[in-house]
Amino acid sequence: MTELERAIRRLRRKHTVPRLVYRYVSGRPITGRDGYPYLSRGAGRLAGWQRQVIRLSVPATAALAVAQPEQVGSLVGSAALVAGWRARRRFTMRRFNREYVTPTLAALAPAMGLQTGVRLHVDPTLGNLTPRLAKPLSPAEVAVRAWYGERVEPVIRWLPDQAQRAAWAIQRKAEPVTSRLAVFRRPTDPDKGPRIELVADTPYLTKEQRHLVSSIIGSKIPVSDLVESWHQVGPRVTATWTVRKRPPARVGVDQVAEHLPRLAEWEFYIGQGAGDQPVILSLRDDSPHIAVSAGTGAGKSVLAELVAVQVLARGGRVVILDRKGSHRWALGLAGVDYCTRPAQMHDALVRLAALADERNTLALHEPEDWDCGPRVLVIAEELNATIGQLVNFWAEVRGKGDPKRSPAVSALADLLFMGRSAKVNVLAIAQMLTARAIGGPEARENFGIRCLARYTANNWKMLVPEAAMPRASRTLGRWQVVIGGQATEVQVAYLSAADARRLACPRSSGTSQVSGLSSPAGDFLTLRQAIDAGVIPWKLDAAKKRLQRKVGEVPTPRGKSGNADLYARADLARWAGSETGERISQ
Template sequence: MPKYEFRTVQHTPARVVYRFLSGRFLDGERRTDGGYLRPGRRVLAESGHASKWAMLPGWQRQAWRLGTPIALCGVSSAYLTSPDLTAGTAAVLAAVGGTRVARRARAAWRMRRFNAAYINPTLAALTGALGDAPVRLHVSPELGSLVPRLVKPMSPAEKAVRTWYGEHVEPAVRWAPEHIMRALWLAQKKASPATRWLEQFRRPVDSDTGPRIELLTSVPYLTDDQRRYVSSVVNAKIPAGDLNERWDQVGPQVRVTWTVRKRPPSKVGYADLSARLAQLAEWEYFLGLGVGGKPVTISLKEDSPHIACSAGSGAGKSVLAQTVAVQVLARGGRVVILDLKGSHRWALNLPGVDYCTSPEQMHKALVALARLAEERNSRALHESEDWDPGYRVFVIAEELNATFAKLKDYWSEARGTGDAKVSPAVRAFRDLLFMGRSAKVNVFAVAQMLTAHTTGGPESRENFGIRALARYTKNNWQMLAPEAGMPRASRTLGRWQIVVGGVATECQVAYLSPAEARLLVHKHAAVSPSAQSPLMGADQEMSPRQTTVGDSVSAVVDPLSETVTLREAVARGISPWAFDATKKRLQRARKAQAPTAPAPVGKEGLADVYRVGDLVIWIESELVA
């Protein structure tokens, strides 16, 4: 049968009407693997495109085709019966429809920009391996959220405008969305018992049906060098992170599919941090897990001595600071917290922590820290290159935007005749940023909008080589990480972007409850002698192998072998519960004959005495349970 007769038979009026009424495509071409009840998930080779309309199941297309004329007839009949009510309803529906049309137009514009920035250059680069052969490249719309946006350099005028916007406008604009997001996170937390119970009724989703990149070419075969070239081009031109690659060269065409690796887990906790702490060097710190469950670590020696943290309210800035601080304490360092609002209750009365809550305390602390760092740097000039200045001091500066204002107000009131106009605390903070690496004094700066004005100028802010961002805006990203491509901000609580050396890494930060944070410090105390507070004076600095007992210096004993009563354990923070609750839990553990229940090793009056190490093991088992 001639070709033109074949096409005529396939497109008879009866067939076209049948396809229209049954929800099929009018040209009879099958574009996806979907059916009448199942939506399309994969684009087939015969398809020229795969729009959202093509991905719909057949019954939805049928409903639109049959429902639209019926709805028009119904609206006409209603208008003849009640014109005023029909006009009001039509106005409301037009407003809703206009909003949806605007959103779709915005999405189409974004897709056009996405194609211009990624798809078209990729197709042009593939001609080096495929020549003039027809190539079809499909990128799932969901994948657009994983691909960083291309960042253009900013002019001085744009920097000034963005800085002004970030300091004066953006805090007010972000207030409502941040509180709405915090309410959603609270609702998710409250509903978590029910959602975990419902998980067992959900069918597992095939990971092969997720967001993907598909390339189809009519070339019958590609050599190993050509395949490597195609893979390198796609990974370089469409930077969607770690991708799984699969080639299929069976048949007259070559198909290659890239699927996204498993995203970071939704929760990382105490067990993940405790298991990896001993495997890291003293200057390396575990933050959480990234794509495919890969650990994300930072180095305060090789990456940067200081960390900048910028995120909206409730995004977990204090949790990120706590994750690094507990590792510093567990290794024998000290933590100095400058906090006006009390975000780190886990650290109250914890050995090795100096908690400053008033501007006067913060002023004295920063001046003492700058003096300590200066003396360590001076000593380093006369020592060998591998000289260790001593224990590490980790400074958490919470809410710098408000803290600096308080410090300036305090100095304006306390300044005497002849004193400098610039606050010594502000000057000391800037000095720490320039000499923290060799002195082992590291700053963790926390702010909702970490502008250059907040840190003392662009030169000071450049010392933050590690930058953590969450729930960021385009303006915030452009100011803090303009050299890195900007991924779409995640709505998952605890999901951060860690930017080091111009590369952004997605990370689910480890969350520790206050009890777990204190337990981790006590658990690793055997290899971590407590260092002297730097606020007592830099001239009293001690070796990390010594500890203070009264006014004398003695050798360190194993802290886990120390004996304490339950009341002393509660007072020192070893037990996260109140004394009565700790006593009741211990009684239940003994009654159940739990293997981790500690046995008393002596008496102190009428109270039993326990070994600290035995208490730590038992408390950890209780928390895990």
């Protein structure tokens, strides 16, 4: 037997009747060659299951037409509707691919050094890609569509709408039963949604190639603010671009009141992140100090107010260094030292450094879990101007033999270096937090939590060069919180003055039993400080007797400084004036 005869016999054996029937029924190519996969389809080819459905449905339809001719019309009509819908969808996708996918692939293949083996999928529901393809309507077309929407579409949509409502009602009724079946369902990818997917038949792409691919995708497919991810494990490279999830547009006092009872003493809720997830800062785990840098009107004082309220609600103390009066909500609150003058700021910083040093000294002889006392939060507003004022103040009052550097600036640096164990935390606010504004580059490195809003490229590179810079948002209250080089977009909770005061003093009495340092020239004074400042005209023993006997408009204690009660300056002045008025009338 010749070689040719053997080849013919093998060919005849290959195309036997049972094999042809098997190929026809299973959806494989009739010729016997390797076809495309059963589930996925190739370029211009049907998938195996699609060929199988067509091959089996055509004979079945023909047999049904012979057996029951009266049902052929309904089947033909249904098939025509399906074919029309598929043709319209195919036409739309053909136009979509011609506009977006084909030109992008033509630009991508040379950029990656591949002439073949590049596949790109662009979801038509992504952004406004499909509406961009729509052509403007003429006035006649607008009128016809309006007439159709008012007269025809309500009639056509009535039955489907009723069926959908009935289905929803059945789902609500069956929910007690169907909810128990959730344990058998496999979890789905929460990030699954409209996306752009690129698959390249190459095991690796360099950083320059990936950057070039991203640039081409961004320029050829007009969808902004996408999140890019690359997967290069395996024989192929896969890239995905998904829509960035955004925080909610507004967060208010309800969310703050909801999360506040759940937090530890060192944790602080500041707002909601992407996917409406709460964002919580830890002054024990993340960083003992917070840097806030933003332009004018971005909400720096709102963020500081939110943290301060939580400190006060837990019995802590807040020292505010604010020359311009951005925190009027805190005036008169127990546990707040409001310093508005350079002299007050100077004295407060020096005393706070002494307090931190004392706490750290005591901690040496105490157990590991020893609590050194209430937390003290120092809010340093507008550091770009405050540091200069402190330096100028010290230059005016410095005496012979005093150090050249301002003790207040040195005290602020000491707090940044040793404040964590002493539970003295600094929240520094500046439009641009330069090293000069905080007292040196070493001091600035102590801010492990850095919050930025309405930032410029220079400001971002100066404060967080290790994190990729996202586009700045115009939404009021939208911040980027950077911890360990990871930026998190947050919608910071907004509190009105009334909400802040109510959360800061949850007790009806309005008093807060805290220990701390109160400025003699501040808004809260002890009796001795009030006598030294001339607020009340009596001696200390006489003032105590008047308090015991409740003579006049006796002031209510607002807090503690050591063992002495603190009183508001306005209350003391009113008390002194009321008793003087009573004596004159008598």
